[in-house]
Amino acid sequence: MFEQLGLIGCGLMGGSFALALKRAGLVRRVVGYSKSPSTTARALQLGVIDVEAPSALLAVSGADLVLLAVPVAATETTLKAIRHLVSPDMLIMDVGSSKRDVVDAARRVLKHDVGVFVPCHPITGREVSGVENADAGLYAGRQVILTPIERTLTTKLDQAVALWRALGCEVVTMSPEAHDAAFAAVSHLPHLLAFALMNSITGQPEGKDYLSMAGPGFRDFSRIAAADPQMWRDVLIANREELARQTEQFQLALAEFQHLIVNGQADELERLINRASHARANWRVSPGAR
Amino acid sequence: MFEQLGLIGCGLMGGSFALALKRAGLVRRVVGYSKSPSTTARALQLGVIDVEAPSALLAVSGADLVLLAVPVAATETTLKAIRHLVSPDMLIMDVGSSKRDVVDAARRVLKHDVGVFVPCHPITGREVSGVENADAGLYAGRQVILTPIERTLTTKLDQAVALWRALGCEVVTMSPEAHDAAFAAVSHLPHLLAFALMNSITGQPEGKDYLSMAGPGFRDFSRIAAADPQMWRDVLIANREELARQTEQFQLALAEFQHLIVNGQADELERLINRASHARANWRVSPGAR
Numbered sequence: 388m389f390e391q392l393g394l395i396g397c398g399l400m401g402g403s404f405a406l407a408l409k410r411a412g413l414v415r416r417v418v419g420y421s422k423s424p425s426t427t428a429r430a431l432q433l434g435v436i437d438v439e440a441p442s443a444l445l446a447v448s449g450a451d452l453v454l455l456a457v458p459v460a461a462t463e464t465t466l467k468a469i470r471h472l473v474s475p476d477m478l479i480m481d482v483g484s485s486k487r488d489v490v491d492a493a494r495r496v497l498k499h500d501v502g503v504f505v506p507c508h509p510i511t512g513r514e515v516s517g518v519e520n521a522d523a524g525l526y527a528g529r530q531v532i533l534t535p536i537e538r539t540l541t542t543k544l545d546q547a548v549a550l551w552r553a554l555g556c557e558v559v560t561m562s563p564e565a566h567d568a569a570f571a572a573v574s575h576l577p578h579l580l581a582f583a584l585m586n587s588i589t590g591q592p593e594g595k596d597y598l599s600m601a602g603p604g605f606r607d608f609s610r611i612a613a614a615d616p617q618m619w620r621d622v623l624i625a626n627r628e629e630l631a632r633q634t635e636q637f638q639l640a641l642a643e644f645q646h647l648i649v650n651g652q653a654d655e656l657e658r659l660i661n662r663a664s665h666a667r668a669n670w671r672v673s674p675g676a677r
Numbered sequence: 678m679f680e681q682l683g684l685i686g687c688g689l690m691g692g693s694f695a696l697a698l699k700r701a702g703l704v705r706r707v708v709g710y711s712k713s714p715s716t717t718a719r720a721l722q723l724g725v726i727d728v729e730a731p732s733a734l735l736a737v738s739g740a741d742l743v744l745l746a747v748p749v750a751a752t753e754t755t756l757k758a759i760r761h762l763v764s765p766d767m768l769i770m771d772v773g774s775s776k777r778d779v780v781d782a783a784r785r786v787l788k789h790d791v792g793v794f795v796p797c798h799p800i801t802g803r804e805v806s807g808v809e810n811a812d813a814g815l816y817a818g819r820q821v822i823l824t825p826i827e828r829t830l831t832t833k834l835d836q837a838v839a840l841w842r843a844l845g846c847e848v849v850t851m852s853p854e855a856h857d858a859a860f861a862a863v864s865h866l867p868h869l870l871a872f873a874l875m876n877s878i879t880g881q882p883e884g885k886d887y888l889s890m891a892g893p894g895f896r897d898f899s900r901i902a903a904a905d906p907q908m909w910r911d912v913l914i915a916n917r918e919e920l921a922r923q924t925e926q927f928q929l930a931l932a933e934f935q936h937l938i939v940n941g942q943a944d945e946l947e948r949l950i951n952r953a954s955h956a957r958a959n960w961r962v963s964p965g966a967r
Binding site: 570586640 | 910
């Protein structure tokens, strides 16, 4: 049980975390801050937070749990804003989709206090954003990746693990580097491809007509293209090196397909599709299959 | 009401069509043929067809409605096999995802009888195939694209329109060329990208680990990668010219993203993602939004 959650960023991820914690009876009071005062006001109105803070620093004042739920590029500025109230009694976590940049920012700003910061990435999200869509069930049944560094305090890590488990999550621990490599492949690149496909189609004169004929396959494939632009801008830039590596791998795989298609090599093409189809048919969303 | 459906190909699409027709009380008898005798036997067992035909020709014997539900590259061979029993009293349709190649095959084989053939593409499907997954509801609420040519008989076209509407479909008519251009963009390219992504990931030594961390975004994006390899082999080759054109457009859109990511141009990148995100958020699967 936490006394006070200092919530910095009252959007979909932050708002849902506050609601989940409340529903699980794990927090007594949520003090929230958002860059936009109207978001903070709305969060209060919706019962997502109990108290509006006029600054990130004041949201942290008196908190034993702090969640940074801001676009990853805002991590450093946010940590600088709260650093004077960071104390050893506090657990600080984030929910960013890239981890090396977040960890580097935490090291730079928190210095000897960096041990209270546990970098987290809950594998969840929705194609809508904003506190209006906050959902107490957003985290339940999902994986959360924790990427502690050498200086992360074991007590803080244990506390974070227990907290996420209490919300119904499966916790996995790995290095920030391993995290960023994996998510470049299974999340950042798919988002990039979905964004590029949407812009490719809408950029054509007949794009609107084409879209009017798209079916359920397109619906599912393109769903992630509706993701939050600000959040994804930061993630794609933060993890650009691993993303470039994955894009290159993808281009090679695509070129292999194109070669067979252009040459009408049906048997080889079927084998290639078969490999993809089998891999996908045998995959299950984590943690169900584990 | 049709006396006899001659069903050639008793897989997911053909089997579901037979079940839908039966449920709607639109057919008295279904005579089915599949290349694999075990599939035909299974279709009989499951009540999808009423009579097993030992050849495509015998499935057509006595039929006033014929559905070709075979991979598109098998269209020509199939039409050749049945051509001696094609009569002016008959409506022949297909369900192929590419249309220019199908129409060309019909012209070549059926010659002066080509008017009884109405080329159809129902915008539906599932990530599983086979008669075991046949579903009477697969077509209801979906769009069906009809691509008649000059020689298509108006009476046959009207009959086809009425039939699909009776199954709960929204019917749209266009040229085979317009169809193939649109579906290269909203279906064939997304399938190709999903196949390539799966193979790109599984081709890496850490691919399995990466996949174990993938979440709901990946699940939806990659769902179409589990599609039927034989069917998609044919579609990608049949529509390779339009597909190449769409792949090129996509590569340009992707390169624009990559340029901004590599250079860390956050504002421009956000604008680009914003365009994609808005387009996707405002899109609804047809025909709901129409």
